[in-house]
Amino acid sequence: MRAAIVAVGSELLRPGRPETNGSYLGERLAEIGIPVVQRSTVADELEPLESILRQARSLADLVLVTGGLGPTADDLTRSAAAAAVGRPLRRNAAALEELKARFARLGRRMAAANEQQADLIEGATHLPNPNGTAPGQRLRDGDRLLVLLPGPPRELMPMFEEQVLPLLRELAGPGVTRTRVLRMASVSEGEVDQLVSPLYTRVRNPRTTILGSPGQVDLHLTAEAPDPETAERRIEELAAGIRSVLPGRIFSEDGRELHEVVSRLLIERSLTLAVAESCTGGGLAARLTRVPGASEFLERGFVCYSNRSKIEELDVDSGLLDSAGAVSEPVAAAMAEGARRRAATSLGIGITGIAGPSGGTEDKPVGLVYIGVSDPAGTRVSRARFPGGRDQVRRQACQLALELLRRRLLGLELP
Amino acid sequence: MRAAIVAVGSELLRPGRPETNGSYLGERLAEIGIPVVQRSTVADELEPLESILRQARSLADLVLVTGGLGPTADDLTRSAAAAAVGRPLRRNAAALEELKARFARLGRRMAAANEQQADLIEGATHLPNPNGTAPGQRLRDGDRLLVLLPGPPRELMPMFEEQVLPLLRELAGPGVTRTRVLRMASVSEGEVDQLVSPLYTRVRNPRTTILGSPGQVDLHLTAEAPDPETAERRIEELAAGIRSVLPGRIFSEDGRELHEVVSRLLIERSLTLAVAESCTGGGLAARLTRVPGASEFLERGFVCYSNRSKIEELDVDSGLLDSAGAVSEPVAAAMAEGARRRAATSLGIGITGIAGPSGGTEDKPVGLVYIGVSDPAGTRVSRARFPGGRDQVRRQACQLALELLRRRLLGLELP
Numbered sequence: 001m002r003a004a005i006v007a008v009g010s011e012l013l014r015p016g017r018p019e020t021n022g023s024y025l026g027e028r029l030a031e032i033g034i035p036v037v038q039r040s041t042v043a044d045e046l047e048p049l050e051s052i053l054r055q056a057r058s059l060a061d062l063v064l065v066t067g068g069l070g071p072t073a074d075d076l077t078r079s080a081a082a083a084a085v086g087r088p089l090r091r092n093a094a095a096l097e098e099l100k101a102r103f104a105r106l107g108r109r110m111a112a113a114n115e116q117q118a119d120l121i122e123g124a125t126h127l128p129n130p131n132g133t134a135p136g137q138r139l140r141d142g143d144r145l146l147v148l149l150p151g152p153p154r155e156l157m158p159m160f161e162e163q164v165l166p167l168l169r170e171l172a173g174p175g176v177t178r179t180r181v182l183r184m185a186s187v188s189e190g191e192v193d194q195l196v197s198p199l200y201t202r203v204r205n206p207r208t209t210i211l212g213s214p215g216q217v218d219l220h221l222t223a224e225a226p227d228p229e230t231a232e233r234r235i236e237e238l239a240a241g242i243r244s245v246l247p248g249r250i251f252s253e254d255g256r257e258l259h260e261v262v263s264r265l266l267i268e269r270s271l272t273l274a275v276a277e278s279c280t281g282g283g284l285a286a287r288l289t290r291v292p293g294a295s296e297f298l299e300r301g302f303v304c305y306s307n308r309s310k311i312e313e314l315d316v317d318s319g320l321l322d323s324a325g326a327v328s329e330p331v332a333a334a335m336a337e338g339a340r341r342r343a344a345t346s347l348g349i350g351i352t353g354i355a356g357p358s359g360g361t362e363d364k365p366v367g368l369v370y371i372g373v374s375d376p377a378g379t380r381v382s383r384a385r386f387p388g389g390r391d392q393v394r395r396q397a398c399q400l401a402l403e404l405l406r407r408r409l410l411g412l413e414l415p
Numbered sequence: 416m417r418a419a420i421v422a423v424g425s426e427l428l429r430p431g432r433p434e435t436n437g438s439y440l441g442e443r444l445a446e447i448g449i450p451v452v453q454r455s456t457v458a459d460e461l462e463p464l465e466s467i468l469r470q471a472r473s474l475a476d477l478v479l480v481t482g483g484l485g486p487t488a489d490d491l492t493r494s495a496a497a498a499a500v501g502r503p504l505r506r507n508a509a510a511l512e513e514l515k516a517r518f519a520r521l522g523r524r525m526a527a528a529n530e531q532q533a534d535l536i537e538g539a540t541h542l543p544n545p546n547g548t549a550p551g552q553r554l555r556d557g558d559r560l561l562v563l564l565p566g567p568p569r570e571l572m573p574m575f576e577e578q579v580l581p582l583l584r585e586l587a588g589p590g591v592t593r594t595r596v597l598r599m600a601s602v603s604e605g606e607v608d609q610l611v612s613p614l615y616t617r618v619r620n621p622r623t624t625i626l627g628s629p630g631q632v633d634l635h636l637t638a639e640a641p642d643p644e645t646a647e648r649r650i651e652e653l654a655a656g657i658r659s660v661l662p663g664r665i666f667s668e669d670g671r672e673l674h675e676v677v678s679r680l681l682i683e684r685s686l687t688l689a690v691a692e693s694c695t696g697g698g699l700a701a702r703l704t705r706v707p708g709a710s711e712f713l714e715r716g717f718v719c720y721s722n723r724s725k726i727e728e729l730d731v732d733s734g735l736l737d738s739a740g741a742v743s744e745p746v747a748a749a750m751a752e753g754a755r756r757r758a759a760t761s762l763g764i765g766i767t768g769i770a771g772p773s774g775g776t777e778d779k780p781v782g783l784v785y786i787g788v789s790d791p792a793g794t795r796v797s798r799a800r801f802p803g804g805r806d807q808v809r810r811q812a813c814q815l816a817l818e819l820l821r822r823r824l825l826g827l828e829l830p
Contacts, residue, residue: 013441013451014624014635018433026428036428037463040455048452048474055470059463209429220429275718281704282697285718289696292772292805294720300728301718303690303700309715309758313728343724357707390707 004038004060008068008077012041021066033177044074053084067151069134071113082121089119095126095135127163131155178231182219183252185403192217199241206235214392215399248412258402259287265409266297274343276302276335279353284398299343314338327352329381336372348374355390369397373404419453419475423483423492427456436481448592459489468499476559482566484549486528497536504534510541510550542578546570593646597634598667600818607632614656629807630814663827673817674702680824681712689758691717691750694768699813714758729753742767744796751787763789770808784812788819
């Protein structure tokens with residue numbers, strides 16, 4: 001069984017309007033092992049809509065259509081779908097009753113235009129919509145299934161979960177698909193691939209995909225199996241192999257991002273933290289405080305852009321700033337130590353670097369960043385040179401700071 | 416003339432992989448007045464690919480296809496497109512030469528598999544790719560145009576701009592489409608719509624779209640005209656009307672975001688700023704420092720999560736924290752004043768609030784935020800209650816702080 005998804009709405013084709021229903025449906029289908037072979041977004045016009053529905057039906061056993069079920073002249077999904085399957089529309093008494101009851105409950109008069117929302121393709125099952133006026137419908141046609149769903153996510157999601165997914169589970173059979181994501185920070189995609197490809201190329205189930213973003217590599221392991229336990233066991237076998245070639249590198253296998261992992265480590269150990277940021281400009285503090293409960297460990301943060309603020313807030317020696325420069329190993333160390341001392345915390349972090357696009361020199365190019373981590377055992381500084389533009393350099397610097405903290409907390413060798 | 420866009424690649428159908436080439440192409444086509452009637456993403460499989468290409472061609476005069484032009488068995492765009500138009504593939508000598516020269520330049524041996532990248536649909540024009548191995552191709556077929564483009568954006572974009580767009584401009588004719596975005600902060604979509612809908616519903620050209628996001632409303636005015644000057648004049652007429660009903664509200668009409676506008680105002684006036692953040696946790700400083708040159712105005716920032724840090728770093732009175740509470744008007748004022756005094760800057764900002772999800776009370780619910788702005792003329796505090804989750808509350812608080820700063824700098828009445 002394979003699926004095609006069609007999102008209806010001219011507004012979804014305009015710049016800056018991402019189509020999110022298809023992503024949601026694709027994820028839910030993946031979980032029950034139904035692959036999506038095609039996703040389309042189409043304008044509110046009869047001809048293209050009918051054309052894509054015909055094509056999708058010719059291609060896929062399951063066609064999910066979202067949107068275009070409203071009461072206006074722009075809402076053409078019902079007529080286009082009826083034409084595409086070559087059946088007439090019939091007004092459905094139950095759907096009409098539901099519509100009228102909804103309007104009565106809200107104390108509003110139902111416009112005549114709303115009545116067409118009760119039109120169902122001949123042979124289709126009415127899917128009640130407790131969260132809006134547009135009823136859905138589902139048409140079994142031999143082995144094939146066509147489902148029309150409302151566009152607003154808060155109407156679509158409960159309707160899909162409650163009235164469509166159970167049937168799809170049945171049709172898809174007992175097989176399941178499970179995915180686990182192994183996340184690593186501050187490592188290159190190429191480096192990871194070189195180490196793990198001998199493992200994952202040997203097995204076709206689970207299949208492995210590598211997704212790299214600045215400062216992070218995610219390994220997606222997706223297994224198919226007759227039941228969830230077997231799928232998880234297959235994933236675990238491969239994951240164990242990957243862990244052994246990348247010892248200490250994987251920071252999460254449960255969907256958590258690095259700042260969540262580090263926050264939990266700090267809270268579990270009742271440790272406190274102060275951060276001093278120059279080039280990242282508050283980005284590290286902002287990331288750590290995205291997690292509720294950050295006040296349990298983040299005592300304070302300093303954004304020290306100017307030399308004066310480094311001296312006044314962090315007690316960095318002015319002679320050091322003159323001799324080594326603001327972007328240097330000893331200044332990163334002094335910032336980390338100053339933050340820790342001033343805030344009287346267990347740990348301190350200092351970040352100084354050149355985010356660009358200007359300010360780089362031959363000795364100190366754009367992308368050069370020093371990160372100091374200070375704790376009662378001492379202070380260590382790591383030096384990195386990040387590729388990319390200003391945003392990417394700043395994001396990678398925050399990511400490396402978090403990874404250094406994680407490794408310090410877990411007693412792992414620093415990278 | 417109307418367009419359909421097809422993105423090829425199974426990886427684009429996986430969760431978490433947004434398809435961005437289509438957005439880019441859609442925007443560029445909109446500028447020359449070619450509407451996109453359909454966008455599809457399709458798996459690397461011959462049957463679906465051929466099927467969607469046939470359907471797209473039956474629907475649109477212009478079909479743009481991205482991806483699937485590589486050298487591997489998964490790269491099926493060439494064969495599927497040839498089948499869809501019913502023409503054979505022919506190896507193109509110029510394309511083959513280009514490929515060989517590229518490999519020679521890089522000192523690498525060309526694999527036999529790469530040769531098929533030089534296969535062109537009979538009658539198609541070869542589009543050289545100076546940024547990668549996959550050549551593009553373009554097939555004129557009566558009134559219709561089929562264009563195959565490589566998937567990687569840094570290969571696709573220059574090829575499209577230089578080798579496709581000029582031809583499309585010719586085909587689209589002299590008409591142009593221009594869009595201007597009027598941006599407003601810390602105002603509700605409903606409020607804006609109530610004020611401007613009497614203006615924009617009267618005109619069909621430009622057409623107006625409202626796009627709301629937390630803390631921001633963007634009005635997109637899109638005009639069609641025979642020439643750019645007329646399009647701009649039409650937009651300006653409507654924009655002038657909108658400005659008059661929303662005096663001082665629009666912070667940019669040139670694509671700049673609020674932090675860019677505020678940064679420029681501060682730099683132009685040689686003013687300096689210090690920020691003290693509690694609930695936003697460094698988010699305001701991080702936003703301001705996204706702009707290169709932030710060191711010209713951002714002297715320093717304080718992330719004061721703990722009461723102790725508010726007392727030690729900002730000289731907030733401990734009695735005040737006890738009596739009024741950390742989330743209160745006088746504490747926001749004291750934070751703004753303390754930051755300004757400690758950093759000896761022209762301006763100071765203090766933000767304190769309850770970002771949630773926990774920590775709210777009946778008196779001080781989640782979403783309550785106080786923002787103080789201090790300058791030599793005095794300190795003013797604004798109180799707001801933001802809807803949404805933790806991230807949304809924090810984003811809206813940063814946005815309001817920037818808007819308050821903008822209005823203070825421009826001498827506009829505070830909202």
